[in-house]
Each structure stands twice: as C-alpha cells, then as structure tokens.
Amino acid sequence: MPKTLFYILPVVFAIFVYWSMDNTQQPLEWDHSPEQILQLADQLITEGRELDDLVASTADNASFKNTIAPIAHLENVQARISNQITFYQHVSASKELRDASNEADKKLREFSIESGLREDVYKAIHAVYENELDKLEGEDKRFLEKVHRQYERNGLNKPENVREQIKNLKQKLSTYALEFSKNLGEETEHIWFTKEELEGVPEDVVAQFEQENGKYKMTFKYPDLFPVLKYAKNPETRKRAFVGDQNKVKENGPLLKQAVETRAELAKLLGYENFSEYILEERMAKTPKTVMDFLVDLRDKLKPLGKQEIQNLEKLKQKETGDLEYYVWDHRYYHNKMLEEQYQVDEKQISEYFPLKQTIERMLAIYEKIFQLRFKQVENPKTWHSEVQQFSVWKTDSKEEFVGYLYFDLHPREGKYGHAANFGLAPGYIDVKTGRKVYPSTSLVCNFTRDLAKKPSLLKHDEVVTFFHELGHGIHDLLGETKYARFHGTSVSWDFVEMPSQLLEYFCWSKDQLKFLSGHYETGEALPDNLIDSLIKSKNVNGALFNLRQLHFGLFDMSLHTSVDGKVDMDRLWNDLREEVALVKNGGQTTTGYASFGHLMGGYASGYYGYLWSQVFAADIFYTKFKEDPFNVKSGLEYRRKVLEKGGSQEEMDLLVDLLGRKPSSDAFLQELGLQKASN
Incomplete structure (x- = not known):
C-alpha cells in the first residue's frame, strides 16, 4: 500500500483556504492541465530553494522560531499541492496528465534529494538541535529530532565528495522507482x-x-x-x-536489480553494513536481527501446520484429477474448492449478499457507530474522474465537527493503479499563522467490478475485507489531530502503519456485523446463519499457508536488503524461496514476480515484514478491546483518541501501552493463527 504521496520538501507555497459558513473547508480542485502540473512543481522547487537560503542565513543566530518553525510551516502548506499533482499519475484517465504528474514527481524527488544535502541548512538546524532540544516538548521536540536525524541520515556529517556520491545514488533510486511505478500503471498485457x-x-x-x-x-x-x-x-x-x-512487466526486473545494488552502495557510503540496517534504524524493529528472528521464528512455527494443509489440498487435487503434484497455480482453485466442499462456503453465493453500493453504505455505518462519525455524500462532486465518489466526514461524539474529505475511486480503467491502496491527498495540521485547523483529504483507490445491465457489482467476501482494510488507512488519515503535517494520520513508522487497517479486517468476521453488512441484491435478506457460521469457521482455513506466502515476500525482501553488495540472483531467490517457505511447487517454471512487486519500490524496501509484525498489535487490540463486543463505542472512541488521532506524534509503543495498559503481547496473534490455545 502506498500509504501517502507526501514529500517533505522545505518549500513555500501560499495556499488560501476558503471556509464556508458551516466551518467546512472547500474540497480540493481537480481541473489541472498538464502544463499547470509542471508549473506548480517548478514553483514549489523555486520557492523551496528560497526557503533553504533563508534557513541557511540563520546559522549564526539559529533558533526554533526563525529556523525550524518556517520549515514546519512550509511543509504543512505545500503538502496538499505536491500530493495532488503527483497523484494524477495513478488515477487520471488522461495519459498526458499521468505523464505530467510522473514528471512533476520526478522533479520534486530530485529537488528533495538536493535540498536534503545542503550543508549550510544542516548547520543551522544542528545549531538549534544543540542549543534548544532540551527546552522543547511535544511535537516541537519530536519535529526537531526528526528533521535533524533526516539530514544526518543523508550523510551531512560526511566529506563533500561523499555527499555528492550520495546525491547521485539517491537520484538514481528516485528514477528507478518512478519508472517501475509507471511501467506497472501503464501495463496492458493480457491472455x-x-x-x-x-x-x-x-x-x-x-x-x-x-x-x-x-x-x-x-x-x-x-x-x-x-x-x-x-x-x-x-x-x-x-x-x-x-x-x-x-512474468508481466519484464522491464521492471532489471530496475529492481539496479535499485537493490544502488541501495547497498548508498548504505555503505552512509556507514551502514547493509541497506536493511539503514532503513530499520527508523522503524519499531530497529535492527535486521530483530526482523529476521521474528520472521524465522514464525516460519518455524507455521511450517508443520503448513505441510499438513498442503497434504489436505493435495488430496483434493488427487480426488479430482488423480494427480498428486500440487503447483502454485493450483492454490486458489483448491483452496476455494475446500471452502465449498468442506465448509460449505460458496463465494459466488455469498457475493450476492454484498452488492457494492449497499456494502459501502453499511460499511460506513459501522465506522460511524464505532468511531462516532458521519459520512455525507457530496452530490455532483468535481473530482479527477466521473466515477469517483466524494464524502465529507464529521465527528459526532460531542458536537458535530468537520473532519475532512474522503474519496472512493473503485473501478479499473486503463492507466489506473492496479491494486487497492489508500492515498493521502492532503494532511491535516494547525496553521501557525491563524491557529486554525486545516483539514485532510484522502482517497481509496480500488479495482472492483462494475455493475452489469441485469446485476449490480457484487463483492466477494475477501473484497469486503480489502475494502475494510483500505478504509482503515483512510480513517487513520482523516482522524489525525496533530500540529504538524509530518505527523498526521498514517505518517507513522512503516512497521506500524498497517495495524489500524488490519484491526478493521476483524470486523468482517463478526456474526453481528456480517448480518448488518449483508443484504441480498434481489431480496434484501441478510446472510443466513448457516452461511455466516460456515464463513466464520473458514477464516483461518489454510491460514498457515497464507502467512507462509507472506513470509516468502518478507524473507525475499530481507534477503535482498541484507546483502552487503546487493548482487543477488533474484530469479533463483524468488522461485527457490517460494518452494522452500510457501511450500508450493513451481512446476519447473522460473517466474519473475518480483518485477511487479510494487512494495519493494514504493516504500516497503526492507519493510514488507511490517504486514506480519503489525498483525501482532492488531490482534492484541481486537482481542482486548473489541472481541467481546465489536460495536463497543467506548472502546472505539478510546482507540480513536489514543491511537488514530495521535498519528506519528509519539512513539508507537507508547501509544499501544497507553491504550492497552501494558506492553503488547503476541498471544492473541498466535491464537488467531491456531498456534496457541486461548488462555483461561
């Protein structure tokens, strides 16, 4: 999931916010031309350089007020423009707009690298860090710590010739990432x-x-x-x-290989043993050893159960075909067959109870109750595409208070991002000049089927889970109550960012909530008890294999980025690891699935483990706060205020301890996977 398109650029861009009489904020405008997108990027860069010059000029009398506060303010006000103009590349129906957006993204990334390597700016920031850090508190202190560390991690304590090498390597990585993403977005292959x-x-x-x-x-x-x-x-x-x-998007394979080697070279220049060590320094896990210990321990615990699950699937295939060889392309088919035959889970039948429009309405109603919110659909919205839905979002727990805007872009089209993700379009923050809150905007980008002439779009249950997952990110993005955009919403450690969305997935497996969510597209009747009971029983069927597949991805990622020189035989690693870890045979096929593994070029390099890592926290919160009563408003509000509203303004472990009253435990996670019995 790419979680946000927010780039931290110290730039000046004056944005006048129009406020209506009912204290809402005018929505973003989506009428940019390709020329305007590039002009805005150039303007952001020009004003960014002016800000850098201004900050550098304060070196002799640097203070939080004259050095750090301008950076923070200008990060705040420019974020929505940079996010917006770089978002078009993922969703616009116009190739010209997508190309301009991609070019703007490239320019902004290149400037961000250039700006982050200015020694004169770093000296001013370092002076404030040395003189004032202990005098600050809250978000001000955290902001200074983060900015200072950002420059040091860019190598500002290195000689000038080394800094120039760092700049060149970072620009290469930026180019690789943009090209990789563009190739995926423009992919039109078929059979x-x-x-x-x-x-x-x-x-x-x-x-x-x-x-x-x-x-x-x-x-x-x-x-x-x-x-x-x-x-x-x-x-x-x-x-x-x-x-x-x-094997699609073959051209992306060499790009990933070049990126991995370049990352290893960059890490070495910065004084780290490998790229993973560099990345994890800023994550909850902190070290590659911690991550590898977690992944290997989980693999060892899951493997015996996974082998048993494979044997059961092999028997199904043998019964149907007489063939005992079970290949990776068999898995979805026989998993589905097992659900139908042994658990009476007919996904096609169940999908008839989840017509898209109705599911949206009832899903939003669940979020409204748990988090005390209200979603008001905007009529005839002006967005980037005619299919996009827009909602204004409001808190309702005390007085009705505007929260921000939520967009749904739900159907596939040529050139559009091909998976499911939440994109933060504009973070919220407090305007330091007026003291007034500026509200966020966020978008869910998915690829569900469209309505047919005689039948509405029907969601499979796993698509309902996906919808809840992505809206979990969206709600996190909307509910932030932070002073600085840098800490708003989903701007948390990357091995924590999936937790809020994973927590909301549990709400798709509760009997009461499935009753509420469902309604047959013809009769309106809710899912019958027998189908609900079968569905819930099936939740963790082949769960070990599902998580071993995730471990294949996570271990592949870590193997790439713990390599000292990045020179890895990706074909062999990708295919051999799948057979070894995921326990499914490749059937003699050497595939290049890593060429479409967008996470590794979209912020999750040495971070894919985070999906499993954060499940520990999601399971603990659900079992502790919601399992007995998923509709518990008291727990929902406590979670909203102690976790979601805090964003990245505090250490994530501190947020968890505050919510749970203790440090998180893996007991619920292991119980959920069937690896540990429930405690009495």
Missing part, C-alpha cells in the same frame, strides 16, 4: 482464452471480458485474474494465467 478454457469461471465475470474472434481477453487486473485462478477447471488455464501474471 486470450476460449470459452471452453474458461469453464468454471462465473458468467458475469466472463461477460466483462473483451471478445474477439470467439476468444475472451483476460487482463492481469484483479477482477479478471483472480476469478480465473479461483474457478477455472482447466489446470492449463490456471497455469497460463498465473505464469503470465508473474
């Missing part, structure tokens, strides 16, 4: 199948495929790919779909 080859795939899915000469075009977008992998009876169809998806 043509006959109707016979698609036997078993739901008719409403096949009906959305483009047809030509009696064949059906399956793209690698999730609404096309996943049903084929899950339902196609022909194993060769599943194999072609899986291998094709794994």
Whole structure:
C-alpha cells in the first residue's frame, strides 16, 4: 500500500483556504492541465530553494522560531499541492496528465534529494538541535529530532565528495522507482482464452471480458485474474494465467536489480553494513536481527501446520484429477474448492449478499457507530474522474465537527493503479499563522467490478475485507489531530502503519456485523446463519499457508536488503524461496514476480515484514478491546483518541501501552493463527 504521496520538501507555497459558513473547508480542485502540473512543481522547487537560503542565513543566530518553525510551516502548506499533482499519475484517465504528474514527481524527488544535502541548512538546524532540544516538548521536540536525524541520515556529517556520491545514488533510486511505478500503471498485457478454457469461471465475470474472434481477453487486473485462478477447471488455464501474471512487466526486473545494488552502495557510503540496517534504524524493529528472528521464528512455527494443509489440498487435487503434484497455480482453485466442499462456503453465493453500493453504505455505518462519525455524500462532486465518489466526514461524539474529505475511486480503467491502496491527498495540521485547523483529504483507490445491465457489482467476501482494510488507512488519515503535517494520520513508522487497517479486517468476521453488512441484491435478506457460521469457521482455513506466502515476500525482501553488495540472483531467490517457505511447487517454471512487486519500490524496501509484525498489535487490540463486543463505542472512541488521532506524534509503543495498559503481547496473534490455545 502506498500509504501517502507526501514529500517533505522545505518549500513555500501560499495556499488560501476558503471556509464556508458551516466551518467546512472547500474540497480540493481537480481541473489541472498538464502544463499547470509542471508549473506548480517548478514553483514549489523555486520557492523551496528560497526557503533553504533563508534557513541557511540563520546559522549564526539559529533558533526554533526563525529556523525550524518556517520549515514546519512550509511543509504543512505545500503538502496538499505536491500530493495532488503527483497523484494524477495513478488515477487520471488522461495519459498526458499521468505523464505530467510522473514528471512533476520526478522533479520534486530530485529537488528533495538536493535540498536534503545542503550543508549550510544542516548547520543551522544542528545549531538549534544543540542549543534548544532540551527546552522543547511535544511535537516541537519530536519535529526537531526528526528533521535533524533526516539530514544526518543523508550523510551531512560526511566529506563533500561523499555527499555528492550520495546525491547521485539517491537520484538514481528516485528514477528507478518512478519508472517501475509507471511501467506497472501503464501495463496492458493480457491472455486470450476460449470459452471452453474458461469453464468454471462465473458468467458475469466472463461477460466483462473483451471478445474477439470467439476468444475472451483476460487482463492481469484483479477482477479478471483472480476469478480465473479461483474457478477455472482447466489446470492449463490456471497455469497460463498465473505464469503470465508473474512474468508481466519484464522491464521492471532489471530496475529492481539496479535499485537493490544502488541501495547497498548508498548504505555503505552512509556507514551502514547493509541497506536493511539503514532503513530499520527508523522503524519499531530497529535492527535486521530483530526482523529476521521474528520472521524465522514464525516460519518455524507455521511450517508443520503448513505441510499438513498442503497434504489436505493435495488430496483434493488427487480426488479430482488423480494427480498428486500440487503447483502454485493450483492454490486458489483448491483452496476455494475446500471452502465449498468442506465448509460449505460458496463465494459466488455469498457475493450476492454484498452488492457494492449497499456494502459501502453499511460499511460506513459501522465506522460511524464505532468511531462516532458521519459520512455525507457530496452530490455532483468535481473530482479527477466521473466515477469517483466524494464524502465529507464529521465527528459526532460531542458536537458535530468537520473532519475532512474522503474519496472512493473503485473501478479499473486503463492507466489506473492496479491494486487497492489508500492515498493521502492532503494532511491535516494547525496553521501557525491563524491557529486554525486545516483539514485532510484522502482517497481509496480500488479495482472492483462494475455493475452489469441485469446485476449490480457484487463483492466477494475477501473484497469486503480489502475494502475494510483500505478504509482503515483512510480513517487513520482523516482522524489525525496533530500540529504538524509530518505527523498526521498514517505518517507513522512503516512497521506500524498497517495495524489500524488490519484491526478493521476483524470486523468482517463478526456474526453481528456480517448480518448488518449483508443484504441480498434481489431480496434484501441478510446472510443466513448457516452461511455466516460456515464463513466464520473458514477464516483461518489454510491460514498457515497464507502467512507462509507472506513470509516468502518478507524473507525475499530481507534477503535482498541484507546483502552487503546487493548482487543477488533474484530469479533463483524468488522461485527457490517460494518452494522452500510457501511450500508450493513451481512446476519447473522460473517466474519473475518480483518485477511487479510494487512494495519493494514504493516504500516497503526492507519493510514488507511490517504486514506480519503489525498483525501482532492488531490482534492484541481486537482481542482486548473489541472481541467481546465489536460495536463497543467506548472502546472505539478510546482507540480513536489514543491511537488514530495521535498519528506519528509519539512513539508507537507508547501509544499501544497507553491504550492497552501494558506492553503488547503476541498471544492473541498466535491464537488467531491456531498456534496457541486461548488462555483461561
């Protein structure tokens, strides 16, 4: 999940905020031309250099007020413009706008690198750090600590020639990341199948495929790919779909390889043993050893259960085909078959109870109750695409108070970001000149099917879970109550950022909430008890294999970034690790799935472990505060105020201790995975 597009650039950009009579804030405007996007980027950069000059000039009499406060203020006011103009590349239907947005992103990243290596600016900041740190408190102190550390981690304590090398390496990494992302966004690869080859795939899915000469075009977008992998009876169809998806965007493979080598070189210049050591210094885990101990311990605990799960799936395949060989492209199909045959979970039938429009309304109602919020849909919104929905969001626990704007962009289209993610469009903060709160905007970007002529878009249960997950990020982004944009909402440690969204996933497995969420698209009836009971029983079916798959990704990531020189045989590592850790056979296929592993170029380098790491905290909070009563408003408000509203303004462990009354425990997480019995 790319969680935000916020770049910390010390720039000046005056934004006049228009306030309406009811104390709401006018929404963002989305009428930029390609030329305006590039002009805004240039203006941000020009004014950024002016600010750097101003800060550098304070070196002899540097203080928080004349040195740090201007940086903080200008980070605040420029964030929404930089976020917005770089967001178009992920969602605009216009290739010209996407290209301009990508170019603006490149310019801003390059300037950020240049700005972060100015020794004269660092000297002024360091003077304040030496003279005033102990006199500050709260967000002011944390801001100074973070800014000072940011410059030191850029190598400002290194000789000038080394700093120049650091600058060049960072600019290379920026270019690689942008190109990687653009290639993924522009990907249009596909496979043509006959109707016979698609036997078993739901008719409403096949009906959305483009047809030509009696064949059906399956793209690698999730609404096309996943049903084929899950339902196609022909194993060769599943194999072609899986291998094709794994091998898409071939040009990204060399980019990742170059990035990994460049990261290793950068870490060495900065005085670290490897890139992972450099990255984890700023995370909750702190060291590669802590992460590897966590991942290896979890792998060892899960492996026996995973082997048992594989054996059960192999028996299903043998019963159906007589073949005992179980391949990676078989997994979704036989997992789904097990759910249907042994747990009576018919995903197609269950999806009939989750029409998209109704699910949105009821999902928002759950968030409204738990967190005491109200969502008001904006009629005829002016956004980046006609399909986008916009909501104004309000707190309701005391008096009604405006929170910010939420956008839903839910359907696939050419050139659009192909997965599901939350993008922070504008952080909230307190304007230091007026003392008034500036409110945030955030967007969920997903790829659900569209309505058909005779049937609305129906969500599979796992898509409902995905929706709850991403809205968990969105709510975190909206509810921030911080002074500085730098700490707003999801601006927390990357191995904590998934926790709020993972916590909300649990709410998709509660009987009462499933009753409330569901309603058949024809009759309006809620999911019957037998389907709910079967669904809940199925929650952790093949759960060890699911988490071993996550461990494959996490260990692959750590193997790349603990390498001293970054020279790793990625093909071998990717494929061998999958067989060794995820326990599924590659069937002699060497695939390059790492070329579309966007996390490794989108902020999660040496950080993918965070998905598993933060589940420990999510499980502990849910079991402690919500398991007995998921609709508990008291717990919801306590969690909102002690965690969500704090953003990154305090150490994450301190937030957890404040909420739980103790340090977090892994007991609930292990219990959830079936690795530990519930304590009495």
